[in-house]
Amino acid sequence: MKFRHYGIAATLASTLALANPAYAVTELQWWHAMTGGNNDIVNKLAEEFNASQPDYKVVPSFKGNYPDTMNAGIAAFRAGNAPHIIQVFEVGTATMMSATGAIKPVYQLMKDANEPFDPKAYLPAITGYYSTSKGDMLSFPFNSSSMVMWINKDELKKAGVAGIPKTWPEVFDAARKLKAAGHATCGFSNAWTTWANIEQFSAWHNVPIGTKANGLDGFDTVLNFNGPLQVRHLQNLVDMEKDKTYDYSGRGNASEARFASGECAIFLTSSGYYGTVKGTAKFDFTSAPMPYYPDAPGAPQNSIIGGASLWVMGGKKPDEYKGVAKFFTFLSDTNRQVYLHEESGYLPITKAAYEKTKADGFYQKNPVLETPLKELTNKEPTENSRGLRFGNMVQMRDIWAEEIEAALAGQKTAQAALDAAVARGNTMLRAFEKTAK
Amino acid sequence: MEKSVVFNGKLLPYLLLVPQLIITLVFFYWPASQAFWQSFLREDAFGLRSEFIGLENYQTLFAQPEYYKAMLTTLIFSTLVAVLSLAIALLFATQADKKLKAAAFYKTFMIWPYAVAPAVAGVLWIFMFHPSLGTLARPLRWMGFDWNPLLNGNHAMALVVMAAVWKQIAYNFLFFLAGLQSIPKSVLEAGAIDGAGPMRRFWTIVFPLLSPTTFFLLVVNIVYVFFDTFGIIDAVTEGGPAGATTTMVYKVYADGRLGGDLGSSAAQSVVLMAIVIALTAIQFRYVERKVQY
Numbered sequence: 001m002k003f004r005h006y007g008i009a010a011t012l013a014s015t016l017a018l019a020n021p022a023y024a025v026t027e028l029q030w031w032h033a034m035t036g037g038n039n040d041i042v043n044k045l046a047e048e049f050n051a052s053q054p055d056y057k058v059v060p061s062f063k064g065n066y067p068d069t070m071n072a073g074i075a076a077f078r079a080g081n082a083p084h085i086i087q088v089f090e091v092g093t094a095t096m097m098s099a100t101g102a103i104k105p106v107y108q109l110m111k112d113a114n115e116p117f118d119p120k121a122y123l124p125a126i127t128g129y130y131s132t133s134k135g136d137m138l139s140f141p142f143n144s145s146s147m148v149m150w151i152n153k154d155e156l157k158k159a160g161v162a163g164i165p166k167t168w169p170e171v172f173d174a175a176r177k178l179k180a181a182g183h184a185t186c187g188f189s190n191a192w193t194t195w196a197n198i199e200q201f202s203a204w205h206n207v208p209i210g211t212k213a214n215g216l217d218g219f220d221t222v223l224n225f226n227g228p229l230q231v232r233h234l235q236n237l238v239d240m241e242k243d244k245t246y247d248y249s250g251r252g253n254a255s256e257a258r259f260a261s262g263e264c265a266i267f268l269t270s271s272g273y274y275g276t277v278k279g280t281a282k283f284d285f286t287s288a289p290m291p292y293y294p295d296a297p298g299a300p301q302n303s304i305i306g307g308a309s310l311w312v313m314g315g316k317k318p319d320e321y322k323g324v325a326k327f328f329t330f331l332s333d334t335n336r337q338v339y340l341h342e343e344s345g346y347l348p349i350t351k352a353a354y355e356k357t358k359a360d361g362f363y364q365k366n367p368v369l370e371t372p373l374k375e376l377t378n379k380e381p382t383e384n385s386r387g388l389r390f391g392n393m394v395q396m397r398d399i400w401a402e403e404i405e406a407a408l409a410g411q412k413t414a415q416a417a418l419d420a421a422v423a424r425g426n427t428m429l430r431a432f433e434k435t436a437k
Numbered sequence: 438m439e440k441s442v443v444f445n446g447k448l449l450p451y452l453l454l455v456p457q458l459i460i461t462l463v464f465f466y467w468p469a470s471q472a473f474w475q476s477f478l479r480e481d482a483f484g485l486r487s488e489f490i491g492l493e494n495y496q497t498l499f500a501q502p503e504y505y506k507a508m509l510t511t512l513i514f515s516t517l518v519a520v521l522s523l524a525i526a527l528l529f530a531t532q533a534d535k536k537l538k539a540a541a542f543y544k545t546f547m548i549w550p551y552a553v554a555p556a557v558a559g560v561l562w563i564f565m566f567h568p569s570l571g572t573l574a575r576p577l578r579w580m581g582f583d584w585n586p587l588l589n590g591n592h593a594m595a596l597v598v599m600a601a602v603w604k605q606i607a608y609n610f611l612f613f614l615a616g617l618q619s620i621p622k623s624v625l626e627a628g629a630i631d632g633a634g635p636m637r638r639f640w641t642i643v644f645p646l647l648s649p650t651t652f653f654l655l656v657v658n659i660v661y662v663f664f665d666t667f668g669i670i671d672a673v674t675e676g677g678p679a680g681a682t683t684t685m686v687y688k689v690y691a692d693g694r695l696g697g698d699l700g701s702s703a704a705q706s707v708v709l710m711a712i713v714i715a716l717t718a719i720q721f722r723y724v725e726r727k728v729q730y
Binding site: 067071074077078095098099100101102185186241248249250251252254255257258261263392394395398401402403405406408409411428431434435436 | 479480481482483484485486497563567569570578587588589590675676677678679680691692694695696697698
């Protein structure tokens with residue numbers, strides 16, 4: 001009996017030894033939040049990278065939605081076994097960058113690993129969001145999108161709307177016509193209520209969300225998005241909610257189906273919605289830049305990005321960092337970026353990839369995919385439109401949304417709601433500032 | 438000869454208790470004490486910097502008007518859920534206890550919802566009552582009722598109450614049914630012979646004899662609404678609109694997990710724990726007196 005056990009053990013040991021190639025492969029854990037088609041892309045990227053060189057093996061694992069993935073990373077760090085690379089959504093940026101020691105800034109990583117890295121090769125509208133005010137890149141942009149206005153061309157034509165509306169007054173006008181033509185429950189709407197009506201709206205009109213360049217220049221930023229323009233816009237929405245010329249669609253993007261089902265013919269949401277809408281919409285649709293108020297000076301400015309970036313966790317071995325740096329170089333390759341862009345609808349992160357897609361004539365066939373890029377590069381970004389960085393942003397969005405909901409439900413005026421959103425947000429910012437010191 | 442079967446020694450009883458004690462210590466006292474300690478700290482999400490700040494977390498908490506609002510919401514929510522789920526389950530149990538064809542079939546189907554995870558239960562209710570996509574919301578709107586849980590706080594509250602009640606009825610049903618079946622038929626027959634109608638028999642015989650079950654379920658249901666319902670709230674309303682469905686336990690979750698504010702979240706857990714301990718104590722002290730075992 002005993003001998004047989006030894007025999008099994010020996011067989012196992014030799015099998016294990018065989019499974020290990022002669023050279024040591026360094027495993028790099030990559031935690032991400034990508035589902036569906038984008039999950040396949042993540043796995044394909046890892047496979048291609050692993051096949052392209054013998055020393056490193058990137059192991060992707062899906063960890064749930066964005067907040068889940070970020071929390072899994074935080075919990076793993078506290079337990080001492082953080083992954084090498086973690087995908088964090090844009091609103092988690094302030095939390096990640098304040099965690100000195102828990103993360104390894106990308107510019108530092110590339111320098112230490114002696115990887116060729118030129119920050120100027122990347123699109124500033126995208127990397128600016130993930131860089132310090134000095135321009136040092138902290139995390140590596142992975143999937144980026146922006147907000148666009150999706151248009152149901154068939155329904156607009158039926159309602160007698162000539163051309164695609166460009167300004168907010170034109171949108172309101174079109175919404176009234178749509179409503180009269182049978183869209184009784186929804187003239188127009190939007191997903192991601194705070195991203196649309198506070199964050200993108202402010203950047204697009206070149207008005208501040210907070211001081212210190214919307215928080216990019218320091219955690220002592222103070223919110224001030226209760227200015228006249230933002231209040232005027234929210235009040236317009238409140239007035240139109242009464243008869244459903246505008247109809248609220250919730251905080252996230254669960255109601256995007258209202259566009260694909262034909263209920264809402266004008267709908268503002270992420271450009272990343274392309275992946276879904278191209279398969280579900282049974283009508284002629286397109287995307288257009290977000291509307292603006294023509295009397296607002298400087299509007300339209302430029303939009304800001306959404307999406308997620310890859311953060312490198314701290315406390316790993318130099319050899320492992322070398323592998324991560326090589327992986328980022330691999331991701332930055334122009335052809336690979338072009339492929340990612342055309343396949344997923346997310347934005348290319350390098351200038352070369354954007355130019356190549358343009359030169360290939362891709363946008364002539366798919367103008368929908370160029371809309372967010374045109375918005376992002378519309379003008380040279382200002383203090384108000386480079387991006388935003390507020391601590392506790394995940395929960396802050398919920399608080400802002402609560403106040404917007406209170407206004408839309410008629411419990412408060414637009415001014416009172418935005419004043420409360422600013423005041424409550426500032427309390428959270430001061431609490432964050434204390435922990436981030 | 439008489440064999441003595443008395444175990445001597447004081448060690449054995451304790452040894453037999455050890456597994457249970459370990460489980461209680463590891464899974465209850467240890468995390469509870471951690472939460473208690475955490476509520477006096479200010480810490481960033483990664484645990485890199487930690488600072489003892491005494492009662493500051495509690496002071497900030499009780500200075501928030503939103504916290505009192507969450508308390509009121511919890512009161513409304515828990516009363517509605519506990520009362521409705523107990524009442525409906527009792528009604529169903531008394532009906533299923535009758536001589537019916539295919540009674541086993543009904544009973545099985547009544548118990549099924551208990552196997553559904555809270556978040557999944559929430560998603561099911563979204564599909565039915567989403568204002569523009571829901572299969573049941575469309576007829577409501579078509580009949581001219583402006584159903585809109587995305588903006589109307591009362592509608593949102595009704596929706597989470599329905600989902601939470603639906604989820605809990607199965608559990609209550611199971612216990613009520615077992616309770617009903619243990620009531621001796623002879624007592625009921627005696628009542629019937631004395632001329633008591635079905636309603637009278639229910640209120641004077643069945644209901645008092647069920648009181649131990651009802652009392653047990655009351656305690657369990659209170660604990661359920663206080664702690665287990667955040668999955669439903671998260672899936673259905675995310676505490677909205679405008680905080681109308683933010684209960685205390687949802688706020689613990691939102692502040693700790695979404696907000697990364699572990700100190701405040703821990704302080705809220707401690708407050709919540711105190712409330713539930715007090716409630717349970719009150720129930721045992723005053724309600725149990727009326728229970729006839």
